[in-house]
Amino acid sequence: MIITICNGKGGAGKTTLTVLLACAFMDAGRNVAVLDRDPQATASRWIRESTSIKLAQEGESYDILLIDTPPRLDSPLLVESLQESDKAILISSPSPADLWTSQDTAKIIKENLPNPEKVRLLFNQVQKNTLLGRELESMAEQIGVPRFENHLSRKQAYQHAALLGWKALNTETRQEVFKVALEIATL
Numbered sequence: 001m002i003i004t005i006c007n008g009k010g011g012a013g014k015t016t017l018t019v020l021l022a023c024a025f026m027d028a029g030r031n032v033a034v035l036d037r038d039p040q041a042t043a044s045r046w047i048r049e050s051t052s053i054k055l056a057q058e059g060e061s062y063d064i065l066l067i068d069t070p071p072r073l074d075s076p077l078l079v080e081s082l083q084e085s086d087k088a089i090l091i092s093s094p095s096p097a098d099l100w101t102s103q104d105t106a107k108i109i110k111e112n113l114p115n116p117e118k119v120r121l122l123f124n125q126v127q128k129n130t131l132l133g134r135e136l137e138s139m140a141e142q143i144g145v146p147r148f149e150n151h152l153s154r155k156q157a158y159q160h161a162a163l164l165g166w167k168a169l170n171t172e173t174r175q176e177v178f179k180v181a182l183e184i185a186t187l
Helices: 014-027 042-050 076-084 096-112 136-143 156-164 171-185
Strands: 002-006 032-036 064-068 087-092 119-123
Touching (some): 002 014, 002 076, 014 032, 014 042, 014 064, 014 087, 014 156, 014 171, 032 042, 087 096, 087 136, 096 119, 096 136, 119 136
Parallel strands (some): 032 064, 087 119
């Protein structure tokens, strides 16, 4: 299964999600690798410095290959990633700036993903009991992509994971990632 994680702007959480999903799938016993196509190479550095996740090697096969993409809609690497993928995850925070870019990203996904029915929207950095946190369904409709039932909350723990690793996340935070991973696996 090849999964592209994307959004046309930086700061949406693509790299964090990519690495944490790899950790979750690995904990579930899957053979997982990450293909870091973002020129900043943050996922590669994170993986080399603080995880046992594999970076994808040409010629190797994996149960799950997660692709971290550049934050640019005009990137040929984004298009190539989508064309090679079984599924795409459009990650977005519930903010107007992410909403607008996510609408544009959704168009690129639908034009390039072999099976456009296999795209889902994952909201990241959601704060409960806020106006934007209550409007996820409406925002998903505006973006034009079905959303996952689960989302990732706004937590410092996700940022700490880059320094301290997957095991630094408490049980509740890991469960959030596991729930998203399960939804992705069953998509």
